[in-house]
Amino acid sequence: MKQGAQNAPLAGFKAVLCASGVAAAYAGRLLTVLGAETVLLEPPGGTSLRREPPFLDKAGKVSALFAYLAAGAHSSVCDMETERGRSAAAALLSEADILIDDTPLAERERRGTDQAAIAARYPLLVHVSVLPFGASGPKANWTAEEINLLHASSEGNLLPNGLSQELFPDRPPLKIYGHFASMQGGIAAALGALSALWARPETGGQFVDIATQDAVLAVSAFAIQRFGDGSVEHRATRSFRYGGVLPCADGYVELLTLEQHQWTSFVDLIGRPAWALDPALDDSLERSRQGAAINLRIREWAKDKHVADIVARGQVLGVPIARYNTPAEVLTDPHERARGLFAPVEIDGVGACDMLVAPFHFDGGPLTLVGGPPALDDYLQRQPSARRGRAAQSGA
Amino acid sequence: MGKPLAGIRIADFTAHAAGPFCTHMLSQLGAECIKIESTLRPDIFRKPHPVYGRMGPASFDQVSSNKLSVRINLKHAEGIALAKRLVAISDVAAESFRPRVLARLGLGYEDLRAVKADIIVLSVSSSGQTGPDSHFAGYAPLFGAWGGLGLLTGYADGPPVEIRHVMDHSVGLNAATALVAALHHRRATGQGQHVDVSAREVASSLIGEALLLAAAGAVPERMGNDHPRMAPHGVYSAQGEDCWVTIAVGTDAEWRALAQAMNAPQLAGDVRFATAKTRHANRAELNGIVAQWTKTLSADTAASLLQAAGISAHASWTAGDVVADAHLRARHAIVDVKEPDGRGRAAVGVPMRMSKGEEIGIASGTPQLGEHEDYVFGELLGLTRAERQALQDEKVIH
Numbered sequence: 034m035k036q037g038a039q040n041a042p043l044a045g046f047k048a049v050l051c052a053s054g055v056a057a058a059y060a061g062r063l064l065t066v067l068g069a070e071t072v073l074l075e076p077p078g079g080t081s082l083r084r085e086p087p088f089l090d091k092a093g094k095v096s097a098l099f100a101y102l103a104a105g106a107h108s109s110v111c112d113m114e115t116e117r118g119r120s121a122a123a124a125l126l127s128e129a130d131i132l133i134d135d136t137p138l139a140e141r142e143r144r145g146t147d148q149a150a151i152a153a154r155y156p157l158l159v160h161v162s163v164l165p166f167g168a169s170g171p172k173a174n175w176t177a178e179e180i181n182l183l184h185a186s187s188e189g190n191l192l193p194n195g196l197s198q199e200l201f202p203d204r205p206p207l208k209i210y211g212h213f214a215s216m217q218g219g220i221a222a223a224l225g226a227l228s229a230l231w232a233r234p235e236t237g238g239q240f241v242d243i244a245t246q247d248a249v250l251a252v253s254a255f256a257i258q259r260f261g262d263g264s265v266e267h268r269a270t271r272s273f274r275y276g277g278v279l280p281c282a283d284g285y286v287e288l289l290t291l292e293q294h295q296w297t298s299f300v301d302l303i304g305r306p307a308w309a310l311d312p313a314l315d316d317s318l319e320r321s322r323q324g325a326a327i328n329l330r331i332r333e334w335a336k337d338k339h340v341a342d343i344v345a346r347g348q349v350l351g352v353p354i355a356r357y358n359t360p361a362e363v364l365t366d367p368h369e370r371a372r373g374l375f376a377p378v379e380i381d382g383v384g385a386c387d388m389l390v391a392p393f394h395f396d397g398g399p400l401t402l403v404g405g406p407p408a409l410d411d412y413l414q415r416q417p418s419a420r421r422g423r424a425a426q427s428g429a
Numbered sequence: 430m431g432k433p434l435a436g437i438r439i440a441d442f443t444a445h446a447a448g449p450f451c452t453h454m455l456s457q458l459g460a461e462c463i464k465i466e467s468t469l470r471p472d473i474f475r476k477p478h479p480v481y482g483r484m485g486p487a488s489f490d491q492v493s494s495n496k497l498s499v500r501i502n503l504k505h506a507e508g509i510a511l512a513k514r515l516v517a518i519s520d521v522a523a524e525s526f527r528p529r530v531l532a533r534l535g536l537g538y539e540d541l542r543a544v545k546a547d548i549i550v551l552s553v554s555s556s557g558q559t560g561p562d563s564h565f566a567g568y569a570p571l572f573g574a575w576g577g578l579g580l581l582t583g584y585a586d587g588p589p590v591e592i593r594h595v596m597d598h599s600v601g602l603n604a605a606t607a608l609v610a611a612l613h614h615r616r617a618t619g620q621g622q623h624v625d626v627s628a629r630e631v632a633s634s635l636i637g638e639a640l641l642l643a644a645a646g647a648v649p650e651r652m653g654n655d656h657p658r659m660a661p662h663g664v665y666s667a668q669g670e671d672c673w674v675t676i677a678v679g680t681d682a683e684w685r686a687l688a689q690a691m692n693a694p695q696l697a698g699d700v701r702f703a704t705a706k707t708r709h710a711n712r713a714e715l716n717g718i719v720a721q722w723t724k725t726l727s728a729d730t731a732a733s734l735l736q737a738a739g740i741s742a743h744a745s746w747t748a749g750d751v752v753a754d755a756h757l758r759a760r761h762a763i764v765d766v767k768e769p770d771g772r773g774r775a776a777v778g779v780p781m782r783m784s785k786g787e788e789i790g791i792a793s794g795t796p797q798l799g800e801h802e803d804y805v806f807g808e809l810l811g812l813t814r815a816e817r818q819a820l821q822d823e824k825v826i827h
Binding site: 195242262372391395 | 430431433434450454458473490491492556557558559560561562563564565566567568570571572573574575576577578579580581582583584587588589590591592593594595598599602603604605606607609610611612613614616617622623624625626627630631633634635636637638639640641642643644645647648649651652653654656657658659662663664665666673675676677679736739740741742743744745746747748749750751752755756757759760762763774775776777778779780781782783784785786
């Protein structure tokens with residue numbers, strides 16, 4: 034039986050998820066790891082996320098994506114196409130503080146989860162709609178996947194840059210790995226849910242409308258400001274003038290010297306060669322002008338160096354330089370181990386696996402991952418007294 | 430009814446992008462955000478950095494919108510005392526110094542708890558407040574590199590890719606979420622918190638499934654625009670120079686609809702593309718066929734046509750396309766902001782709509798350094814004009 038950690042920030046809150054996409058599920062994950070009890074409503078056979086690659090087993094039955102997104106949540110099978118399923122969902126919603134729903138708009142009324150119906154039946158519930166383009170506006174009924182949303186926000190058009198753009202200038206723009214855009218939608222949904230919950234004593238429940246497109250656009254704000262200032266960013270021209278991705282003997286590092294003292298320290302790192310001591314290069318504008326030539330020199334210097342060595346020495350000198358870590362390196366990184374970024378969870382069909390907990394600490398320590406992904410319909414095992422959210426408990 | 434976070438006050442010591450983006454989000458949700466800088470140490474993003482290849486400030490206007498600005502010289506003992514007075518009337522103190530810098534100044538978590546027992550302190554840093562690398566310096570592309578996101582992003586046969594400002598801002602969005610969670614905790618328990626957000630760990634959190642895969646012994650790799658299941662899936666050349674449309678086909682029904690939309694119904698019966706598995710195995714060939722069709726249409730035309738057929742598609746938009754879009758305007762995701770000098774510009778709004786309360790979003794543009802000292806030092810802290818003048822003479826307010 035999974036219960037939110039007693040001292041976690043959201044202990045006592047309960048959220049219900051209708052999630053077939055990454056954005057809504059990721060919002061649920063954040064609420065779960067912050068201490069809320071979350072119940073994933075699934076259709077018979079389970080949410081489609083359970084069948085999304087990549088898989089942890091050779092048979093392709095255990096989704097790594099679902100395991101990560103649903104860790105710590107419960108599962109309740111409710112067939113929303115039937116009266117019985119809707120009734121079971123209603124029982125869960127009557128005990129909940131938050132509903133996160135990514136059901137397409139056109140299907141909500143039939144399932145009883147449209148804005149008006151939810152507001153009428155559950156006046157204290159924070160109802161968070163998570164859709165690719167939101168629940169209002171001309172494109173509210175458009176559908177989208179990750180790659181579409183990255184490009185609908187303009188960030189996709191700006192990738193890649195730096196070394197990759199130099200090597201492959203004629204290739205199509207490039208997506209960010211995985212589910213970056215959808216997860217921004219999920220984070221925005223969690224923020225919206227918690228903000229509306231904060232206002233609940235004054236406002237009661239309310240409808241929060243999240244568009245993943247809006248969330249990706251928000252984190253892409255830089256390009257919009259530049260446009261407002263009269264400049265148009267383009268992937269071919271927004272590379273760092275010097276530094277960036279540097280191939281080394283055993284991997285890659287990233288180098289970015291914004292400040293004068295960082296450049297000076299970098300010159301020390303590379304052994305103060307004559308070219309770098311040219312007084313003209315003390316001027317950041319001149320360095321920018323000579324960026325291409327500087328990069329040739331820097332890349333020549335880096336190509337036979339070992340990543341661990343130059344990152345360690347560089348950071349001691351105050352040079353912003355980092356290793357491009359593989360996932361395996363992140364997993365075994367002494368720093369992340371010391372911070373408790375990973376915790377073992379039990380995954381049916383696979384066994385114990387280290388899973389990322391959360392990217393923040395509260396009061397000096399990591400949060401608690403209360404379990405792995407739920408078995409289908411595991412919530413029935415819970416005791417009714419343990420199922421009520423804060424609103425249901427207080428009657429507030 | 431006001432905005433959801435009305436009544437929350439933030440003493441904002443953050444600089445650069447990640448921390449300020451966090452407090453920018455919270456300010457749009459109604460928190461009163463007081464940005465603390467000094468003439469000696471203005472936010473580094475107020476000025477341009479030529480390494481970026483441009484001579485305008487980066488994102489300062491966007492993330493400073495909605496905030497109040499005061500000057501406090503934190504190098505001066507009286508400045509520390511003044512900062513503490515401000516924290517004492519705040520709910521949150523947010524900072525993005527390197528770990529231990531604020532403590533050395535006398536403004537660490539314990540120092541601030543001493544002046545406000547239930548204060549919530551938010552620290553945003555490259556590697557977190559603890560751990561062997563906590564002293565590391567870093568910016569957005571370094572966060573992505575450390576966290577694994579940068580290495581996995583890229584063409585399969587190419588190098589890793591820098592994740593730029595979206596990385597910073599995602600850190601800020603995470604931090605804002607954690608901070609509101611801490612407010613709930615305070616409401617429930619009466620206790621403050623020290624919230625420690627590690628930017629490189631945010632990067633890692635965005636590849637959680639790949640890290641899990643690695644924990645199970647697999648080796649996740651760069652995939653370019655490919656998807657592990659869908660095909661066609663990619664960015665396809667459209668009519669016009671450097672114009673692209675993105676398409677993702679997830680099901681057999683969508684594939685048949687795409688074939689119909691392309692006026693190539695015979696493709697739906699082609700054994701090479703009959704199932705998701707064979708489409709994926711033959712995706713290089715399939716992508717070529719789709720691209721032959723997309724290049725005959727404008728990107729927006731192709732996207733509209735495909736959306737009408739129930740297929741996930743969208744043009745690859747530039748900032749200009751985004752700013753002009755009726756949908757984003759209708760949702761206030763793009764708004765027009767008037768700066769104090771009368772200049773107007775497009776800005777990005779808060780990424781949510783709420784059914785109750787006052788309209789959330791940007792209400793004011795970029796503050797001038799020290800613009801709101803009458804209100805903050807005068808009204809909130811009750812300093813007289815003479816006291817403020819004395820502090821200015823001492824270069825405490827400076």
